[in-house]
Amino acid sequence: MCNGMTGVSPKIGLGLIGSGFMGKTHVFGFATAQRVFDFPFKLDFATVCDVDEASAEAARQSFGFRRASADWRSLLKDPEIDIVDITAPNVLHKEMALAAIAAGKHVYCEKPLAPSAAEALEMTEAAEAAGIVTQVGFNYLKNPMFALARDMIASGELGEIRSFRGVHAEDYMADANQPLTWRHDPAGGGGALADLGSHVLATARFLLGPIVSVMGTCKTLIPERPTAAGSRETATVQTEDVAQAFVNFENGATGSVEANWVATGRKMQHDFEVYGSKAAVAFSGERLNELRFYSMDDRAGLQGFRTILAGPDHAPYGDFCVAPGHQLGFNDLKAIEVRDFLNAIAGQGLVGPDFREGYEVQKLVEMLYRSAAENRWISLS
Protein backbone atom coordinates (compact mmCIF):
# COMPACT_ATOMS: atom_id res chain seq x y z
CA MET A 1 0.00 0.00 0.00
CA CYS A 2 1.47 3.37 -0.96
CA ASN A 3 2.05 5.58 2.07
CA GLY A 4 0.75 9.10 1.75
CA MET A 5 2.13 12.14 3.55
CA THR A 6 1.72 12.36 7.32
CA GLY A 7 -1.88 13.18 8.23
CA VAL A 8 -3.16 12.15 4.80
CA SER A 9 -4.96 8.82 4.29
CA PRO A 10 -2.70 6.28 2.60
CA LYS A 11 -3.62 5.34 -0.93
CA ILE A 12 -4.50 1.90 -2.20
CA GLY A 13 -3.85 1.44 -5.90
CA LEU A 14 -6.21 -0.43 -8.22
CA GLY A 15 -5.17 -2.18 -11.41
CA LEU A 16 -8.11 -3.46 -13.46
CA ILE A 17 -7.74 -6.11 -16.18
CA GLY A 18 -10.67 -6.18 -18.61
CA SER A 19 -13.04 -3.33 -19.38
CA GLY A 20 -16.07 -5.23 -20.63
CA PHE A 21 -19.36 -5.89 -18.86
CA MET A 22 -17.79 -6.83 -15.53
CA GLY A 23 -14.93 -4.33 -15.77
CA LYS A 24 -17.46 -1.54 -15.76
CA THR A 25 -19.47 -2.99 -12.85
CA HIS A 26 -16.25 -3.32 -10.82
CA VAL A 27 -15.48 0.34 -11.45
CA PHE A 28 -18.99 1.22 -10.29
CA GLY A 29 -18.39 -0.99 -7.26
CA PHE A 30 -15.12 0.67 -6.24
CA ALA A 31 -16.36 4.18 -6.98
CA THR A 32 -19.58 3.69 -4.98
CA ALA A 33 -17.95 1.79 -2.13
CA GLN A 34 -15.50 4.58 -1.36
CA ARG A 35 -18.38 7.07 -1.13
CA VAL A 36 -20.82 4.88 0.80
CA PHE A 37 -18.49 3.14 3.27
CA ASP A 38 -15.54 4.29 5.41
CA PHE A 39 -12.08 2.90 4.69
CA PRO A 40 -8.73 3.81 6.23
CA PHE A 41 -7.34 4.60 2.79
CA LYS A 42 -8.17 6.44 -0.40
CA LEU A 43 -8.64 4.48 -3.57
CA ASP A 44 -6.37 5.31 -6.48
CA PHE A 45 -7.72 4.25 -9.88
CA ALA A 46 -4.19 3.63 -11.17
CA THR A 47 -4.23 1.54 -14.38
CA VAL A 48 -6.81 -0.17 -16.57
CA CYS A 49 -5.70 -2.87 -19.04
CA ASP A 50 -7.37 -4.37 -22.06
CA VAL A 51 -6.29 -6.31 -25.12
CA ASP A 52 -5.07 -3.34 -27.13
CA GLU A 53 -4.11 0.26 -26.55
CA ALA A 54 -7.26 1.71 -28.13
CA SER A 55 -9.67 -0.22 -25.89
CA ALA A 56 -7.51 0.35 -22.80
CA GLU A 57 -7.36 4.08 -23.51
CA ALA A 58 -11.12 4.26 -24.14
CA ALA A 59 -11.66 2.54 -20.77
CA ARG A 60 -9.18 4.88 -19.05
CA GLN A 61 -11.13 7.88 -20.23
CA SER A 62 -14.61 6.60 -19.42
CA PHE A 63 -13.71 4.83 -16.13
CA GLY A 64 -11.42 7.57 -14.80
CA PHE A 65 -8.11 5.70 -14.41
CA ARG A 66 -4.74 7.55 -14.47
CA ARG A 67 -3.09 5.17 -16.93
CA ALA A 68 -4.04 2.71 -19.68
CA SER A 69 -2.09 -0.37 -20.72
CA ALA A 70 -2.37 -3.13 -23.30
CA ASP A 71 -0.08 -5.32 -21.17
CA TRP A 72 -1.62 -6.69 -17.96
CA ARG A 73 1.84 -7.74 -16.77
CA SER A 74 2.71 -4.06 -16.39
CA LEU A 75 0.51 -4.04 -13.26
CA LEU A 76 2.75 -6.57 -11.56
CA LYS A 77 5.84 -4.38 -11.58
CA ASP A 78 4.00 -1.22 -10.54
CA PRO A 79 4.60 -0.48 -6.82
CA GLU A 80 1.62 1.90 -6.86
CA ILE A 81 -0.74 -1.00 -7.51
CA ASP A 82 -1.91 -2.99 -4.49
CA ILE A 83 -4.98 -4.70 -5.98
CA VAL A 84 -5.16 -6.64 -9.23
CA ASP A 85 -8.79 -6.92 -10.32
CA ILE A 86 -9.40 -9.59 -12.97
CA THR A 87 -12.49 -9.25 -15.16
CA ALA A 88 -11.00 -10.95 -18.23
CA PRO A 89 -12.44 -14.20 -19.66
CA ASN A 90 -12.27 -17.32 -17.48
CA VAL A 91 -9.42 -19.00 -19.34
CA LEU A 92 -7.08 -16.14 -18.33
CA HIS A 93 -7.91 -16.01 -14.61
CA LYS A 94 -5.31 -18.49 -13.42
CA GLU A 95 -2.29 -17.07 -15.23
CA MET A 96 -3.19 -13.51 -14.23
CA ALA A 97 -4.00 -14.37 -10.61
CA LEU A 98 -0.88 -16.48 -10.04
CA ALA A 99 1.32 -13.71 -11.45
CA ALA A 100 -0.43 -11.10 -9.29
CA ILE A 101 -0.09 -13.28 -6.18
CA ALA A 102 3.62 -13.81 -6.91
CA ALA A 103 3.98 -10.02 -7.12
CA GLY A 104 2.35 -9.67 -3.68
CA LYS A 105 -0.85 -8.01 -4.91
CA HIS A 106 -4.30 -8.62 -3.43
CA VAL A 107 -6.52 -10.27 -6.06
CA TYR A 108 -10.17 -9.74 -6.84
CA CYS A 109 -11.22 -12.19 -9.56
CA GLU A 110 -14.47 -12.78 -11.37
CA LYS A 111 -16.24 -16.13 -11.24
CA PRO A 112 -15.81 -18.92 -12.13
CA LEU A 113 -12.43 -18.78 -10.41
CA ALA A 114 -10.82 -21.08 -12.99
CA PRO A 115 -11.83 -23.57 -15.68
CA SER A 116 -11.01 -26.55 -13.44
CA ALA A 117 -10.98 -27.36 -9.74
CA ALA A 118 -7.27 -28.27 -9.91
CA GLU A 119 -6.45 -24.81 -11.26
CA ALA A 120 -8.71 -23.15 -8.69
CA LEU A 121 -6.92 -25.08 -5.93
CA GLU A 122 -3.51 -24.02 -7.25
CA MET A 123 -4.65 -20.39 -7.14
CA THR A 124 -6.13 -20.82 -3.65
CA GLU A 125 -3.01 -22.42 -2.21
CA ALA A 126 -0.74 -19.82 -3.79
CA ALA A 127 -2.87 -16.99 -2.35
CA GLU A 128 -3.01 -18.57 1.11
CA ALA A 129 0.74 -19.18 1.14
CA ALA A 130 1.39 -15.57 0.11
CA GLY A 131 -1.00 -14.21 2.75
CA ILE A 132 -2.73 -11.88 0.31
CA VAL A 133 -6.48 -11.14 0.35
CA THR A 134 -8.67 -12.65 -2.36
CA GLN A 135 -12.25 -12.18 -3.42
CA VAL A 136 -14.40 -13.94 -6.06
CA GLY A 137 -17.27 -12.15 -7.81
CA PHE A 138 -20.27 -14.10 -6.49
CA ASN A 139 -22.00 -10.74 -6.12
CA TYR A 140 -25.53 -12.09 -5.53
CA LEU A 141 -24.38 -13.28 -2.10
CA LYS A 142 -23.97 -9.61 -1.15
CA ASN A 143 -27.68 -8.90 -1.42
CA PRO A 144 -29.02 -7.94 2.04
CA MET A 145 -32.02 -10.21 1.30
CA PHE A 146 -29.61 -13.17 1.06
CA ALA A 147 -28.16 -12.28 4.46
CA LEU A 148 -31.70 -12.09 5.87
CA ALA A 149 -32.58 -15.51 4.42
CA ARG A 150 -29.38 -17.02 5.77
CA ASP A 151 -29.97 -15.53 9.22
CA MET A 152 -33.53 -16.89 9.28
CA ILE A 153 -32.29 -20.34 8.29
CA ALA A 154 -29.45 -20.29 10.85
CA SER A 155 -31.64 -19.03 13.70
CA GLY A 156 -34.14 -21.85 13.21
CA GLU A 157 -36.97 -19.55 12.16
CA LEU A 158 -37.77 -21.87 9.25
CA GLY A 159 -37.54 -24.96 11.48
CA GLU A 160 -35.68 -27.97 10.18
CA ILE A 161 -34.46 -27.24 6.65
CA ARG A 162 -35.78 -29.87 4.29
CA SER A 163 -35.08 -28.73 0.76
CA PHE A 164 -33.67 -26.10 -1.59
CA ARG A 165 -34.46 -25.13 -5.15
CA GLY A 166 -32.08 -22.84 -7.05
CA VAL A 167 -31.97 -21.64 -10.63
CA HIS A 168 -30.03 -19.15 -12.66
CA ALA A 169 -31.76 -18.70 -16.01
CA GLU A 170 -31.24 -15.99 -18.63
CA ASP A 171 -31.87 -15.88 -22.37
CA TYR A 172 -28.75 -14.24 -23.79
CA MET A 173 -27.93 -17.43 -25.77
CA ALA A 174 -31.55 -18.28 -26.74
CA ASP A 175 -31.16 -16.88 -30.25
CA ALA A 176 -29.52 -19.58 -32.42
CA ASN A 177 -27.94 -16.75 -34.45
CA GLN A 178 -26.03 -15.55 -31.40
CA PRO A 179 -22.44 -16.31 -32.46
CA LEU A 180 -19.86 -18.31 -30.56
CA THR A 181 -18.05 -16.28 -27.88
CA TRP A 182 -15.35 -17.00 -25.32
CA ARG A 183 -18.22 -18.34 -23.18
CA HIS A 184 -18.46 -21.32 -25.60
CA ASP A 185 -14.76 -22.13 -25.38
CA PRO A 186 -14.50 -25.50 -23.58
CA ALA A 187 -11.02 -24.50 -22.40
CA GLY A 188 -12.79 -21.83 -20.32
CA GLY A 189 -14.37 -24.50 -18.17
CA GLY A 190 -17.77 -25.02 -19.78
CA GLY A 191 -20.94 -23.26 -20.79
CA ALA A 192 -24.06 -22.36 -18.83
CA LEU A 193 -22.95 -24.38 -15.81
CA ALA A 194 -19.63 -22.56 -15.45
CA ASP A 195 -21.15 -19.19 -16.35
CA LEU A 196 -24.42 -19.26 -14.39
CA GLY A 197 -24.44 -22.52 -12.45
CA SER A 198 -21.42 -21.41 -10.43
CA HIS A 199 -23.62 -18.61 -9.04
CA VAL A 200 -26.44 -21.02 -8.07
CA LEU A 201 -24.02 -23.40 -6.39
CA ALA A 202 -22.46 -20.49 -4.48
CA THR A 203 -25.94 -19.41 -3.35
CA ALA A 204 -26.85 -22.95 -2.29
CA ARG A 205 -23.68 -23.20 -0.20
CA PHE A 206 -24.16 -19.71 1.24
CA LEU A 207 -27.66 -20.56 2.47
CA LEU A 208 -27.51 -24.25 3.41
CA GLY A 209 -23.80 -25.10 3.65
CA PRO A 210 -21.78 -27.82 1.93
CA ILE A 211 -23.22 -29.99 -0.86
CA VAL A 212 -21.99 -33.58 -0.59
CA SER A 213 -23.40 -35.28 -3.69
CA VAL A 214 -24.81 -34.39 -7.09
CA MET A 215 -26.67 -36.17 -9.90
CA GLY A 216 -26.64 -33.98 -12.97
CA THR A 217 -27.36 -33.67 -16.63
CA CYS A 218 -25.98 -31.23 -19.21
CA LYS A 219 -27.44 -30.60 -22.66
CA THR A 220 -26.40 -28.59 -25.69
CA LEU A 221 -29.68 -27.49 -27.27
CA ILE A 222 -28.30 -25.32 -30.08
CA PRO A 223 -25.69 -27.58 -31.70
CA GLU A 224 -24.29 -25.10 -34.27
CA ARG A 225 -23.71 -21.35 -34.05
CA PRO A 226 -22.22 -18.73 -36.37
CA THR A 227 -18.50 -18.26 -35.80
CA ALA A 228 -18.94 -14.47 -35.81
CA ALA A 229 -21.81 -11.99 -35.78
CA GLY A 230 -23.59 -12.05 -39.15
CA SER A 231 -21.35 -14.85 -40.51
CA ARG A 232 -22.81 -17.74 -42.55
CA GLU A 233 -19.98 -19.95 -41.37
CA THR A 234 -21.00 -22.06 -38.37
CA ALA A 235 -19.17 -24.31 -35.93
CA THR A 236 -20.22 -27.01 -33.50
CA VAL A 237 -21.05 -25.84 -30.01
CA GLN A 238 -18.97 -27.77 -27.49
CA THR A 239 -20.49 -26.46 -24.27
CA GLU A 240 -23.85 -27.00 -22.60
CA ASP A 241 -26.82 -24.64 -22.81
CA VAL A 242 -28.58 -26.16 -19.81
CA ALA A 243 -27.37 -28.01 -16.72
CA GLN A 244 -29.66 -29.45 -14.07
CA ALA A 245 -28.90 -31.47 -10.97
CA PHE A 246 -30.29 -33.01 -7.84
CA VAL A 247 -28.09 -32.23 -4.86
CA ASN A 248 -27.77 -33.44 -1.27
CA PHE A 249 -26.49 -31.15 1.47
CA GLU A 250 -24.30 -32.14 4.40
CA ASN A 251 -27.07 -31.01 6.78
CA GLY A 252 -29.44 -33.65 5.36
CA ALA A 253 -31.47 -31.34 3.13
CA THR A 254 -32.10 -32.25 -0.48
CA GLY A 255 -32.34 -29.92 -3.44
CA SER A 256 -32.13 -29.09 -7.11
CA VAL A 257 -30.16 -26.58 -9.15
CA GLU A 258 -30.45 -25.39 -12.74
CA ALA A 259 -28.31 -23.23 -14.99
CA ASN A 260 -29.87 -22.20 -18.29
CA TRP A 261 -28.76 -19.54 -20.77
CA VAL A 262 -31.42 -20.32 -23.39
CA ALA A 263 -34.39 -19.64 -21.06
CA THR A 264 -36.45 -17.55 -23.47
CA GLY A 265 -37.88 -14.50 -21.71
CA ARG A 266 -35.78 -14.83 -18.57
CA LYS A 267 -33.39 -11.93 -17.99
CA MET A 268 -32.11 -12.49 -14.46
CA GLN A 269 -33.79 -15.46 -12.84
CA HIS A 270 -31.33 -16.01 -10.03
CA ASP A 271 -34.00 -17.56 -7.82
CA PHE A 272 -34.06 -19.75 -4.74
CA GLU A 273 -36.64 -21.30 -2.47
CA VAL A 274 -35.85 -22.88 0.89
CA TYR A 275 -38.46 -25.01 2.61
CA GLY A 276 -38.34 -25.69 6.34
CA SER A 277 -40.60 -27.57 8.74
CA LYS A 278 -42.07 -24.29 10.07
CA ALA A 279 -41.64 -21.75 7.30
CA ALA A 280 -40.18 -21.06 3.87
CA VAL A 281 -38.38 -18.23 2.04
CA ALA A 282 -38.38 -17.46 -1.68
CA PHE A 283 -36.35 -14.96 -3.72
CA SER A 284 -36.18 -13.95 -7.36
CA GLY A 285 -33.27 -12.09 -8.95
CA GLU A 286 -35.80 -10.20 -11.05
CA ARG A 287 -37.20 -8.78 -7.76
CA LEU A 288 -33.83 -7.93 -6.21
CA ASN A 289 -35.16 -6.11 -3.15
CA GLU A 290 -37.77 -8.63 -2.03
CA LEU A 291 -37.68 -11.73 0.14
CA ARG A 292 -40.91 -13.70 0.36
CA PHE A 293 -41.67 -15.45 3.61
CA TYR A 294 -44.30 -18.07 4.41
CA SER A 295 -45.05 -19.09 7.99
CA MET A 296 -47.14 -22.05 9.06
CA ASP A 297 -47.88 -20.08 12.25
CA ASP A 298 -50.12 -17.68 10.33
CA ARG A 299 -53.72 -18.47 11.09
CA ALA A 300 -55.86 -20.46 8.69
CA GLY A 301 -57.28 -18.26 5.99
CA LEU A 302 -54.35 -15.82 6.19
CA GLN A 303 -51.60 -18.19 5.13
CA GLY A 304 -49.57 -17.25 2.08
CA PHE A 305 -46.19 -15.82 1.09
CA ARG A 306 -45.73 -12.24 2.29
CA THR A 307 -43.20 -9.88 0.75
CA ILE A 308 -40.47 -8.32 2.87
CA LEU A 309 -39.12 -5.22 1.13
CA ALA A 310 -35.44 -4.28 1.58
CA GLY A 311 -34.79 -1.26 3.78
CA PRO A 312 -32.40 0.17 6.38
CA ASP A 313 -33.21 -2.77 8.70
CA HIS A 314 -31.27 -4.94 6.25
CA ALA A 315 -27.63 -3.87 6.49
CA PRO A 316 -25.93 -2.38 4.59
CA TYR A 317 -28.98 -1.04 2.71
CA GLY A 318 -29.11 1.94 5.10
CA ASP A 319 -25.60 3.03 4.05
CA PHE A 320 -26.94 3.58 0.55
CA CYS A 321 -30.35 5.02 1.34
CA VAL A 322 -32.26 6.05 4.47
CA ALA A 323 -35.65 5.21 2.98
CA PRO A 324 -36.98 1.63 2.72
CA GLY A 325 -38.32 0.35 -0.58
CA HIS A 326 -36.20 2.63 -2.75
CA GLN A 327 -34.18 -0.39 -3.91
CA LEU A 328 -30.58 -1.38 -4.37
CA GLY A 329 -29.35 -2.45 -7.82
CA PHE A 330 -26.85 -4.89 -9.29
CA ASN A 331 -23.98 -2.38 -9.17
CA ASP A 332 -24.72 -1.74 -5.47
CA LEU A 333 -24.12 -5.44 -4.79
CA LYS A 334 -20.70 -4.98 -6.39
CA ALA A 335 -20.08 -2.03 -4.05
CA ILE A 336 -20.88 -4.27 -1.06
CA GLU A 337 -18.54 -6.93 -2.48
CA VAL A 338 -15.81 -4.28 -2.78
CA ARG A 339 -16.50 -3.15 0.80
CA ASP A 340 -15.87 -6.67 2.11
CA PHE A 341 -12.69 -6.99 0.04
CA LEU A 342 -11.28 -3.62 1.13
CA ASN A 343 -12.20 -4.29 4.76
CA ALA A 344 -10.30 -7.58 4.60
CA ILE A 345 -7.27 -5.75 3.16
CA ALA A 346 -7.59 -3.25 6.02
CA GLY A 347 -7.38 -6.19 8.44
CA GLN A 348 -10.99 -6.03 9.54
CA GLY A 349 -11.77 -9.70 8.98
CA LEU A 350 -12.52 -11.81 5.97
CA VAL A 351 -16.10 -12.11 4.74
CA GLY A 352 -15.38 -13.59 1.33
CA PRO A 353 -16.22 -15.38 -0.83
CA ASP A 354 -12.47 -15.84 -1.18
CA PHE A 355 -10.50 -18.09 -3.54
CA ARG A 356 -11.09 -21.12 -1.30
CA GLU A 357 -14.84 -20.67 -1.71
CA GLY A 358 -14.28 -20.25 -5.47
CA TYR A 359 -12.47 -23.59 -5.39
CA GLU A 360 -15.27 -25.28 -3.41
CA VAL A 361 -17.81 -24.10 -5.99
CA GLN A 362 -15.57 -25.23 -8.86
CA LYS A 363 -15.34 -28.69 -7.31
CA LEU A 364 -19.14 -28.92 -7.46
CA VAL A 365 -19.18 -27.70 -11.07
CA GLU A 366 -16.74 -30.45 -11.95
CA MET A 367 -18.69 -33.08 -9.97
CA LEU A 368 -21.80 -32.13 -11.91
CA TYR A 369 -20.01 -32.46 -15.27
CA ARG A 370 -18.68 -35.84 -14.20
CA SER A 371 -22.09 -36.97 -13.01
CA ALA A 372 -23.62 -35.96 -16.37
CA ALA A 373 -20.87 -37.74 -18.33
CA GLU A 374 -21.05 -40.93 -16.27
CA ASN A 375 -24.83 -40.81 -15.68
CA ARG A 376 -24.56 -41.46 -11.93
CA TRP A 377 -24.44 -39.81 -8.53
CA ILE A 378 -21.05 -38.31 -7.65
CA SER A 379 -20.09 -37.76 -4.00
CA LEU A 380 -17.69 -35.14 -2.70
CA SER A 381 -15.21 -37.67 -1.36
Ligand SMILES: NC(=O)c1ccc[n+]([C@@H]2O[C@H](COP(=O)([O-])OP(=O)(O)OC[C@H]3O[C@@H](n4cnc5c(N)ncnc54)[C@H](O)[C@@H]3O)[C@@H](O)[C@H]2O)c1
Ligand atom coordinates in the same frame (compact mmCIF):
# COMPACT_ATOMS: atom_id res chain seq x y z
N1 LIG B 1 -20.34 -11.80 -11.31
C1 LIG B 1 -21.18 -11.70 -12.31
O1 LIG B 1 -22.37 -11.53 -12.13
C2 LIG B 1 -20.63 -11.83 -13.71
C3 LIG B 1 -21.40 -11.44 -14.82
C4 LIG B 1 -20.82 -11.51 -16.08
C5 LIG B 1 -19.53 -12.00 -16.23
N2 LIG B 1 -18.83 -12.41 -15.14
C6 LIG B 1 -17.45 -12.90 -15.28
O2 LIG B 1 -16.60 -11.80 -15.57
C7 LIG B 1 -15.57 -12.20 -16.47
C8 LIG B 1 -15.65 -11.30 -17.71
O3 LIG B 1 -16.93 -11.38 -18.27
P1 LIG B 1 -17.55 -10.15 -19.10
O4 LIG B 1 -18.99 -10.46 -19.28
O5 LIG B 1 -17.16 -8.87 -18.48
O6 LIG B 1 -16.79 -10.35 -20.46
P2 LIG B 1 -16.51 -9.26 -21.58
O7 LIG B 1 -16.19 -10.05 -22.80
O8 LIG B 1 -17.60 -8.25 -21.62
O9 LIG B 1 -15.20 -8.51 -21.05
C9 LIG B 1 -13.94 -9.15 -20.97
C10 LIG B 1 -12.90 -8.07 -21.14
O10 LIG B 1 -11.61 -8.65 -20.97
C11 LIG B 1 -10.77 -8.13 -22.00
N3 LIG B 1 -9.65 -9.03 -22.21
C12 LIG B 1 -9.60 -10.20 -22.88
N4 LIG B 1 -8.35 -10.69 -22.89
C13 LIG B 1 -7.57 -9.80 -22.23
C14 LIG B 1 -6.19 -9.72 -21.94
N5 LIG B 1 -5.34 -10.68 -22.33
N6 LIG B 1 -5.73 -8.64 -21.28
C15 LIG B 1 -6.56 -7.65 -20.89
N7 LIG B 1 -7.91 -7.67 -21.14
C16 LIG B 1 -8.40 -8.73 -21.80
C17 LIG B 1 -11.70 -8.04 -23.21
O11 LIG B 1 -11.18 -7.24 -24.25
C18 LIG B 1 -12.94 -7.44 -22.55
O12 LIG B 1 -12.85 -6.04 -22.43
C19 LIG B 1 -15.79 -13.67 -16.74
O13 LIG B 1 -14.99 -14.43 -15.87
C20 LIG B 1 -17.26 -13.89 -16.42
O14 LIG B 1 -17.58 -15.20 -16.02
C21 LIG B 1 -19.35 -12.31 -13.89
